[in-house]
Amino acid sequence: MIGNLAIVLFDGLAFGMLLFVLSVGLSVTLGLMNFVNLAHGAFAMLGGYVTVLVTRELGLPFLWSLPAAFIVAALVSVGFERTLFRRLYRAGELNQVLFTIGLVFAASAAAAYVFGTAQQPIQLPQFLRGVTEFAGLRFGSYRIFLIIIALVITGLLVLGLEYTRFGAQIRAAVDNQRAAQGLGIDVDTVFAVTFALGSGLAGLGGALAIEMVGLDPSFGFHYLVYMMIVVSVGGLGSIAGSFVAASLLGIADVAGKYFVPDLGAFMIYLIMIAVLFLRPQGLFGKR
C-alpha cells in the first residue's frame, strides 16, 4: 500500500512536472501582457511534431531533438507574436480567446492533414527505457529524466529571473507595465523575448510529452485545459505558483485516476473551481 502510494506520488509528480514545463511560459506572458494566448497549446504540439520529424526523418537521437523543438517553437511563436498577436493586446479577452483558439483549430487540422490522426510513436535511447529499481520500488526511467529536466529548468528560470538584468526587467514589467515603461524599459522587446522563451518551453514540453501521454492532432486542444488550470490556479506571472499548481494538479490527476477511476477528471475541476472561487487571482497571484 505504501509502495503504491509512493509510485502514485512519483508518477503524479512526473506528470505535474510535464504540465509545469508546458504552462510556465503561458503564465509569465499572461502576467506580462494580459494576453490570453490559447495558441500556447498549438506551440506545444508543434514542438512534439518537430521531435517526431527530427528523430524519424533526420535520424538524429532523441536528446538532440529536444533543443530543436525548443528553437522551432520559439521562432515560429515570435513570428506570430510580431505579426498578429500584437494587434490584439488592446482588444478584449474574448477576442484574444477566439483568435488564438481559431489558431489552435487551424493548427490541429493542419497537423491532421500532414501527419494523419494516428498517435506518433518515437524511438527513445536505451537509458531512458524501462524502469529503475530503488528501495524495492520500480520507477520509470523516463519519468525520472523528466523530473530532473523540469527541476533544472525551474532552477534556471528562478536564477535568471532573480539575478539577471533581463529577469529584473521582466519582473518590473509584470508588476507595473506603465511604471516600467516610464523607467526606460523596452517592454515591447522584453515581451517578445519572453514570449519566444515561453513558447519554446511549451515546444520542449510537447516533445517531452510524447513518451508519456502521446501525440496526436488533438494534443494542443486537450492539454490546453490543463495548462489553463495550472496558470489560473497558480496565479499569473508566478513561476513558484505554476510549479506548485502543476505538481498538485499532476498528483491529484494521477491519484484520482488510480484510486477512484469512476470520478475521472472530476476532482481536478472541483479543486480548480474551489481555489478560484476563494482566491480569484490564484494561489500565488498578486492581482
Next chain:
Amino acid sequence: MTTPASSTADNHAWLRRQARWSPYELAFWLAVLIPFWVFPTYLTLASQIAITALFAVSVDLVLGYAGIVTLGHAMFFGLGAYAAGLLTKAGWGEPLSGLVLSGLLTALVGLLVSFMIVRVQHLALLMITLGLGLLTAELANSLGWLTGGTDGLQGVDVWPVFNHFEFDLWGYTAYAYALAALFVGVAAARRIVHSSFGLSLRGVRENLNRMPAIGSPWRRHLQIVYTISAGMAGIAGAVLTHTTETVSLDSLSFQRSADVVVMLILGGTGRLYGAILGAAIFMIARDQLSDMNPQYWYFWIGLLLMLVVLFMPKGILGGLSGLLRRLGG
C-alpha cells in the same frame, strides 16, 4: 432646459422607439416560414438551427449584453435536455409543461451559479465557467444509471403537442415547435434588452467601475440576467430532447459551449439577430461540409474566426449594418 420629469418621459419614449419591431424583423420572421414549403427535406436541419439559435440568443444575453464571457454555457443546455428527457421517462411526456419545468430547473441552477460568477472577472471567470461546464459533463458521464452515460438517454417518449400534433418523421411539427420556442425566446430577450434593466447591463459591459459609482446594483443585475439566460438555454436543450426524443452526453460537451461562442462572434454579439445568423451560417456550413473529415472542417472554422476577429470585430451582422450605414450616407 428640460425638467427631470419630462426628461424621464423622453427616456421612456426613447426606449419604446428602440423596442419597436422593424420591418426587417417582420421580413425575417416571415422568411423563416419558407422551409415548410420550399425545403421540406431540410426541416430536420432547420429545427436544429432554430434550437441552436435559441441557445445562441441565451448566450448573447450574458456575453453580448452583460459582457460575461462564458465558456461553459452548454451545462445549462445539457441540463435542460436531460431534465426534459428524465421527465418523460418518469411518465410525464407533455411537452409544453416539460419545457417550463426544465427551464425553471436550469434557471434555479443558473441562480446558484450566478453567486459564483459575479465574484470573479477576466481569466478566473473564463476558467470557472469552463470548469463548471467540464464538471457537469464529467458528472453526467459518471452518473450512468441516471443519464445512460455514453449511450445517451434512451426511451424518451414525448406526447403530441396540444395532444394533437405528433412529432413526425419529416419534422414539420419539430420545426414549428422549435421555431415557436425561438420566437418566444427572442421576443422575451428583446423585451429585456430594450428596457432600462437592459441598458444597465450594457453599462456593466462598458465600464464595471462606473456602474457602482452611479448607484446601480450591478451584481444583482448580472445575477438576474444570468438566471434568465440559464433558463433559456435549458429550454433550448429541452426542445432538442422533445424533437429528437433522445439525449446524449454531447449536449453537455465543451465543444457545444465553444461552438456557440464561435457562432455568436461570427454573427455579431449584442444584437440578438447576430446570434441567429451565426447559428444558421455555422450549422448550414457544417451540414454542407459534413462529408469532409471534421478535422479539416475545423481548419476553415479556425481561419474564419481569426479573420472575423481581425477584420470584423462586430461580427458579420455588425459589419453588414456598418456597410449599409456607410452606403446610406
